Amino acid sequence: MRSAVTLADIASHAGVSKMTVSKVVNKQPGISEATRQRVLQAIEDLGYTANASARALAGGRTNTLGVVVPSIGPQYISEVVRGADLTAYDAGLDLLISTTQEDTIHERQNVGRLTRGLVDGLLMVLPRSLDRYAEALQQARVPVVVVASADSAVPFPLVDADHYHGARLAVSHLLELGHQRIGFIAGRRETSASLERLRGYREGLLTAGLPFDPGLVRPGEYTQPGGFAAARALLDLPQPPTAIFAANDLSAFGAMEAIKDRGLRVPDDLSVIGFDDIPHAGQVHPALTTIRQPLVEMGTAGTRMLLNLLHGGLPVTERLVLPTELVVRASTGPPPAT
Amino acid sequence: MRSAVTLADIASHAGVSKMTVSKVVNKQPGISEATRQRVLQAIEDLGYTANASARALAGGRTNTLGVVVPSIGPQYISEVVRGADLTAYDAGLDLLISTTQEDTIHERQNVGRLTRGLVDGLLMVLPRSLDRYAEALQQARVPVVVVASADSAVPFPLVDADHYHGARLAVSHLLELGHQRIGFIAGRRETSASLERLRGYREGLLTAGLPFDPGLVRPGEYTQPGGFAAARALLDLPQPPTAIFAANDLSAFGAMEAIKDRGLRVPDDLSVIGFDDIPHAGQVHPALTTIRQPLVEMGTAGTRMLLNLLHGGLPVTERLVLPTELVVRASTGPPPAT
DNA sequence: TTGAAAGCGCTAACAA
DNA sequence: TTGTTAGCGCTTTCAA
Secondary structure, three states: OOOOOOHHHHHHHHOOOHHHHHHHHOOOOOOOHHHHHHHHHHHHHHOOOOOHHHHHHHHOOOOEEEEEEOOOOOHHHHHHHHHHHHHHHHOOOEEEEEEOOOOHHHHHHHHHHHHOOOOOEEEEEOOOOOHHHHHHHHOOOOOEEEEOOOOOOOOOOEEEEOHHHHHHHHHHHHHHHOOOOEEEEEOOOOOHHHHHHHHHHHHHHHHOOOOOOHHHEEEOOOOHHHHHHHHHHHHOOOOOOOEEEEOOHHHHHHHHHHHHHOOOOOOOOOEEEEEEOOHHHHOOOOOOEEEEOOHHHHHHHHHHHHHHHHOOOOOOOOEEEEOOEEEOOOOOOOOOOO | OOOOOOHHHHHHHHOOOHHHHHHHHOOOOOOOHHHHHHHHHHHHHHOOOOOHHHHHHHHOOOOEEEEEEOOOOOHHHHHHHHHHHHHHHHOOOEEEEEEOOOOHHHHHHHHHHHHOOOOOEEEEEOOOOOHHHHHHHHOOOOOEEEEOOOOOOOOOOEEEEOHHHHHHHHHHHHHHHOOOOEEEEEOOOOOHHHHHHHHHHHHHHHHOOOOOOHHHEEEOOOOHHHHHHHHHHHHOOOOOOOEEEEOOHHHHHHHHHHHHHOOOOOOOOOEEEEEEOOHHHHOOOOOOEEEEOOHHHHHHHHHHHHHHHHOOOOOOOOEEEEOOEEEOOOOOOOOOOO
């Protein structure tokens, strides 16, 4: 760990002032080509990289965006982050990801620390509620955009997908195939997305003149085992459904397993439709019909809003609701002829 | 975005010097309780959070560790990062994650930037080769630890799992169940882990006096569709195997689907064993028998090595190879009676 | 127990 | 086209 090469080192090595080096490094105009080359050579010779902290302190900018996520495991989240990364990179900004591991203290500290000297803007990717961050975010001195949380109490620009219409699309698709008895595997109660999807399911049925039967709704907790158990329960019904709408892809996978496990076939005996369209959805067998949330786009859109805010644009509150769409693959078909 | 509250603001608000505030914030001794309370009150009143950049610049430390990953999607990676996060947090350090999106320029820049003023140490979680980072890492002025890459040319402390013995365990398990014809779904050729697993498979067979039949080895690329296709090919063999060993869990999932798709049952007709033990492995149906890589532990161990390095310990090169172990679940059983 | 001075490495604003 | 002067907000060192 030899001690770091600084601007001053480059300056004296190249026989110029620090300022000149700074201008070269930052690609500012007003430097003769000859000097520029000499400085670049010195940088090359000594192996110089600017110190990010010093830069941030002096310049007031970090050229970095922060992304706060509960954890980095779920494909859902990683897709959004990928979108954010692409956009930030295109704009010449770096992206730093911070996980909270769902720990409250961790959450508060993270936000405070990031927004004080580490990042120029913050993207909160939080399927759950924002309550726990409210205070920390109020004090944030950088722009904040919230992605994937329709928490209506939030005083920040927001990007979310249209969960309600997505659910309606799913139900319509199954109805059009001829299904009359459709089970629903619900998500997590505390997320607004989950409630919206349930509402879409319910109203989709009612609009079609079909009854809403609470017995056909089972909790799946957005997990694969949850979906497995829920589907089992639905199959055990005296009059089981001919199609299952799962509130997310993961629980749809579980449902498909439960169905196959009973010796039934998807979609011949039972149709399954999911929600999210995570990359896995196209890779299972049969490939999952699902409602696509534009996850990557949510990341890019949120980041673009953040960039606007950084450049002084946009009102403080804006809600961008991106459309969801039906992606028909192989897991849905007509109900079996009775 | 009102302008930030600084140490000086707190100092004047509390009627003390900046130094006193700094000591209170950093929990240093030598401050009377009365003063301490007054300062804390001022901090509370004004809502102060220290500026990370200023701190890093003045103190020479950031109290932050960096983690570089190719992308954050794979469960494999997120498990390692989770381990790192836990350990860093316990040590009172923060963790910042940076993705390279497999982009070479991005990779080089990231490392340089992080190690110059943003983090005190770097954990590289890279299943692929480190070649592309070699130069940037040479110039790193902070300790570096590499996780999940057995790239032997790397002059850094290293944490990896024992892929070879894991593969031996998998083969032994199948042999003990009575299988004689075992297919192998290979991983990605460019990773040393993949080669080690193949070697374990091969030598496991040879040691048992069984022939190594290249026709029983199919590429799976570590992906679910890859595993699906590979298993199909194996099933199409004139004399198909009675068990399949997949180089990772994802391709094992694909294999299970292919088998069920043929109307065969796992494990009654065919056994499947994976590698990694990602959280999903226990959630599919039947639950996957697999070789557990201690992913979280790899993250914690790597981070602990980094912490040691930070405190001036350890030699520059150390290789920690953590043991793998067999996790028997429901996807393996005796071969069908002929 | 408290505080003053100096400076970390850089950039903004201005001057030459 | 280049350089000088300040100072970002904090911690270190040393003195009171």
